[in-house]
Amino acid sequence: MKYLNYLVLGVLFLLSGCTESEDVIQIEHPEKVAVAFFEALYNEKNIEKAASACSPALSRIIRHYRSPQAVARHIFNMSYDQVEIKPDDSGVKVREQFKNKAVITIYFDGYYQENRFKDVKRLSLIQQDNKWLIDKILKDPF
Structure with a gap:
């Protein structure tokens, strides 16, 4: 019985190390990857979490920018x-998705030094190993 307790504690210890990182x-x-990327960058101020949603090159x-x-x-x-x-949810063209590529439009509405700013960005995402990654920042659509 004593060894069983140690075995259970050991297994629990090993399993606790297998949880996914919050970063x-x-x-x-x-769409959710693109939103989570910008949430990490702008609201959470977590560059490592933002970088985890990108292709290796990006x-x-x-x-490189460090902050x-x-x-x-x-x-x-x-x-x-x-x-x-927010992602574009107009219903007409939420995303232009092909087999393993997608183009996502993201809308921003926020404040900087008490002034309100709105903006739009488009991202190109690719799917690698069943995971969506931001590959390129596209030119402004407007």
């Missing part, structure tokens, strides 16, 4: 203190 975005839908670029504020300023030309992030 990794793993979502099955491309992830290196994101990490969410620098990424927001240099890559997206958008700064927010607080922002609401």
